[in-house]
Amino acid sequence: MQAYEFINNMIPPLKFTDKVKMALSWMEEIRTNVLPVVDQGRFKGLINDDLIYKINNSQLLIKNVELESDTCFVYRDKHIYDVLRVASEHHTNMVAVIDREGIYHGVVTLEDAIAAFADSLSILSQGGVIILSMFMTDYSLFEIARIIESENTKILSSFITNDPLDDSKIKLTLKLDKTELRHIKATLERFGYKVIDHYQEEVEVSGEQDRIGNLLRFLDI
Missing domain, CATH: 3.30.70.260 (ACT domain)
Incomplete structure (x- = not known):
């Protein structure tokens, strides 16, 4: 029941060099309102559609956006319960998974975490x-x-x-x-x-x- 077992490989991370319009396009494609941002293999935070609409500049690079929830992550060996706790603390439906060296491995969605927790109970x-x-x-x-x-x-x-x-x-x-x-x-x-x-x-x-x-x-x- 460790976090890395439930990483959702269908959710790609954005890079600092991506534009805001790409974030919106991906969100629409995979039907989510939030995406992780990664730079040089390290998690930098989350970007959501509300923030993008407030910016109102589709050509802006992600690196110029003030990202949220840079601490919204768990270590890959943490229990799935920690994913639920962190998601609740940050009021988000997605939590990044990193290793002890700070390298990004993916995200666990709240839906997947709840389903896994339900099985454990x-x-x-x-x-x-x-x-x-x-x-x-x-x-x-x-x-x-x-x-x-x-x-x-x-x-x-x-x-x-x-x-x-x-x-x-x-x-x-x-x-x-x-x-x-x-x-x-x-x-x-x-x-x-x-x-x-x-x-x-x-x-x-x-x-x-x-x-x-x-x-x-x-x-x-």
Whole structure:
């Protein structure tokens, strides 16, 4: 799940010697609103269509454009999670991938990163999702897994986020290998855990948009 495994080779980098009109032409061709800029093999930043329209000079060279997001990159050996984090920080749908020497290797799109992350969280596996709210001091995945396994159920993946309703607590989202969650919910509550939501995953999923939709529902509940 390292970043270099998900580089999108269909997205070419612009050079300093390219003109702004070439950037727009490529964006239209590959249906994106942002492209990476590389000079002498090193990532220099991103250029987006909003910036180009503000410039309003199609003959201007890329080297004369004040590029954005020159830190919008991850090292090639970083986990795909870091791609999502950097994309979120820079509010962009594309993240550059470089090596430890600073050499540019390509970009990972947000769509590809989300799809890969969804796979790592077992989003496509049949089962159900249950969400708990607790203090961090009460969190023990070993203990929670023991309780859930007592109901002949396995945890496929887990994800921790801050509880938006209480800053002092966390939300623990669990993907389970069973779709029937009533007994599991009752057992967890009997042991003092607060179940704030649960739902059954769809059995059949098709297409990238479905995969992304499932992930977003999984994270946002």
